[in-house]
Amino acid sequence: MSERIAALAAQLGVSTPQLLAIAAVALPLAAVLLNVAAQVLLPRDPSLPPLVFSYVPVLGSAVTYGMDPYKFFADCRAQHGDLFTFRLLGRNVTVALGAKGSNLIFNGRLNEVSAEEAYTSLTTPVFGKDVVYDVPNAVLMEQKKFVKVGLSTENFRVYVGQITDEVTGFMKGDEGFSAFWRDGKSEAPVDIFKAMCEITILTASRTLQGREVRESLDKSYADLYHDLDGGFTPINFVIPNLPLPANFRRDRAQKLMSDFYRGIIEKRRKEGGDSADHDMIAALMDQSYKNGRKLSDIEIAHIMIALLMAGQHTSSATGSWAMLRLASRPEFIEELYQEQQSVYGDGAGGLRPLDYDTQKSSVPVLDAVVRETLRLHPPIHSIMRKVKSDIVVPAALAAPGADSKKSDSAAYVIPKGHFVMAAPGVSQVDPKIWRDSETFDPNRWLGKGEIEPEEQGETVDYGWGAISSGANSPYLPFGAGR
Numbered sequence: 001m002s003e004r005i006a007a008l009a010a011q012l013g014v015s016t017p018q019l020l021a022i023a024a025v026a027l028p029l030a031a032v033l034l035n036v037a038a039q040v041l042l043p044r045d046p047s048l049p050p051l052v053f054s055y056v057p058v059l060g061s062a063v064t065y066g067m068d069p070y071k072f073f074a075d076c077r078a079q080h081g082d083l084f085t086f087r088l089l090g091r092n093v094t095v096a097l098g099a100k101g102s103n104l105i106f107n108g109r110l111n112e113v114s115a116e117e118a119y120t121s122l123t124t125p126v127f128g129k130d131v132v133y134d135v136p137n138a139v140l141m142e143q144k145k146f147v148k149v150g151l152s153t154e155n156f157r158v159y160v161g162q163i164t165d166e167v168t169g170f171m172k173g174d175e176g177f178s179a180f181w182r183d184g185k186s187e188a189p190v191d192i193f194k195a196m197c198e199i200t201i202l203t204a205s206r207t208l209q210g211r212e213v214r215e216s217l218d219k220s221y222a223d224l225y226h227d228l229d230g231g232f233t234p235i236n237f238v239i240p241n242l243p244l245p246a247n248f249r250r251d252r253a254q255k256l257m258s259d260f261y262r263g264i265i266e267k268r269r270k271e272g273g274d275s276a277d278h279d280m281i282a283a284l285m286d287q288s289y290k291n292g293r294k295l296s297d298i299e300i301a302h303i304m305i306a307l308l309m310a311g312q313h314t315s316s317a318t319g320s321w322a323m324l325r326l327a328s329r330p331e332f333i334e335e336l337y338q339e340q341q342s343v344y345g346d347g348a349g350g351l352r353p354l355d356y357d358t359q360k361s362s363v364p365v366l367d368a369v370v371r372e373t374l375r376l377h378p379p380i381h382s383i384m385r386k387v388k389s390d391i392v393v394p395a396a397l398a399a400p401g402a403d404s405k406k407s408d409s410a411a412y413v414i415p416k417g418h419f420v421m422a423a424p425g426v427s428q429v430d431p432k433i434w435r436d437s438e439t440f441d442p443n444r445w446l447g448k449g450e451i452e453p454e455e456q457g458e459t460v461d462y463g464w465g466a467i468s469s470g471a472n473s474p475y476l477p478f479g480a481g482r
């Protein structure tokens with residue numbers, strides 16, 4: 001090979017290093033030029049959604065999308081409307097924006113879209129085998145039914161006191177807000193994200209994860225969590241097993257974490273469990289699939305890891321944004337305070353303990369603050385599915401401002417093999433839908449604003465309990481559908 005390169009260099013009248021240097025510049029340049037020419041000169045099949053222009057082959061729009069997804073979506077929407085395709089690390093990803101776009105993806109039929117084929121490469125090395133996106137959708141639906149048993153009202157009633165204990169303890173501790181008030185100064189900076197991460201893991205472990213996890217929260221658990229979390233990196237969507245140090249750490253942490261949970265399960269089996277345990281492990285240990293098979297210890301361990309990962313970032317990010325937004329609008333801090341006084345005040349200047357039923361029904365301002373935080377800062381910006389058979393998209397969905405146009409004639413086909421992406425966060429700040437859409441204003445949820453409470457409409461049961469069948473909403477921070 002090297003002889004051929006040397007011969008070619010001699011033919012061209014340059015040295016071998018010079019030829020290699022020219023090739024290092026010329027080949028990528030040629031690839032970029034060909035890529036540009038293909039997009040500009042070749043006619044595009046009119047049944048395909050419009051393509052977002054990108055210079056670099058394979059990489060596509062990965063950099064602009066990855067750096068600021070919402071700016072990317074807004075720019076593409078301005079140019080192409082609510083339906084467009086972009087290239088992402090060698091894949092064709094078709095984004096469907098707006099309420100109708102979300103509905104298309106969340107309510108896509110099982111033979112049309114697959115969540116597991118979109119996510120498994122990223123999630124299975126982190127969660128472990130045999131759960132969530134490593135199993136067919138029907139099995140995931142059964143696993144979600146098992147989880148729902150753990151998320152019972154009876155358990156939630158117990159959790160409220162436990163959460164109160166944990167948060168109060170945190171506030172009094174060295175890491176908590178006593179640090180904030182130290183020396184009588186109230187203006188010391190607080191790292192709110194760090195605080196919310198700690199509060200989330202303290203409360204999640206005390207409640208859902210179980211006493212053994214709470215008792216094991218130390219540096220080594222934090223390190224394991226950190227290494228496992230390092231597995232959630234965009235390149236792993238495409239190539240999950242590159243021999244990189246981060247992937248070795250991920251795999252080691254997954255095994256240790258899995259062993260840790262299996263150890264808890266085995267110990268509980270031996271000791272017969274404790275009827276006072278209202279956690280998820282206790283709920284899962286009792287469950288069987290429709291065919292009568294009990295959940296295996298490995299499945300329970302891996303579901304526990306999945307729940308840990310699913311809940312930690314989402315909750316800590318939401319808590320942090322709520323605190324930051326409130327800090328920018330102190331009048332709502334006062335409203336929240338007055339609400340707590342009026343609901344929990346004992347008439348003698350004190351407060352009775354929080355309880356689940358009051359939290360659920362009688363704190364509208366707190367509820368509005370959470371909704372408004374999730375409107376502006378939904379923790380998941382992109383939701384993906386792999387297309388398993390061609391999807392026909394009505395023209396009305398694809399046009400700019402599609403939500404207001406009505407035409408059901410088929411206009412586009414999203415081909416099998418593409419990925420589809422929903423981004424409900426875009427319509428959650430759409431100025432056509434929301435008054436002062438970028439402003440944090442919990443009042444919009446309090447009947448003083450523009451948004452009516454969600455209509456429940458028809459319900460559907462995919463195997464884990466009835467949920468609203470509609471995903472045709474501009475507000476879907478928790479997603480929708482099966």
Ligand code: HEM
Nearest residue numbers: 115307310311314315318378379380383384477478479482
């Ligand atoms: C602010 C908090 C949270 C938000 C905004 C949130 C949001 C979401 C969204 C948008 C999805 C849909 C992903 C998709 O369809 O591809 C999802 C899925 C999921 N979430 Fe959450 N989540 C939150 C907290 C939690 C917590 C605390 C848990 C567990 C204890 C959890 C467990 C799950 C699971 C298991 C799934 C996968 C379900 C499936 O694919 O069918 N989430 N979440």
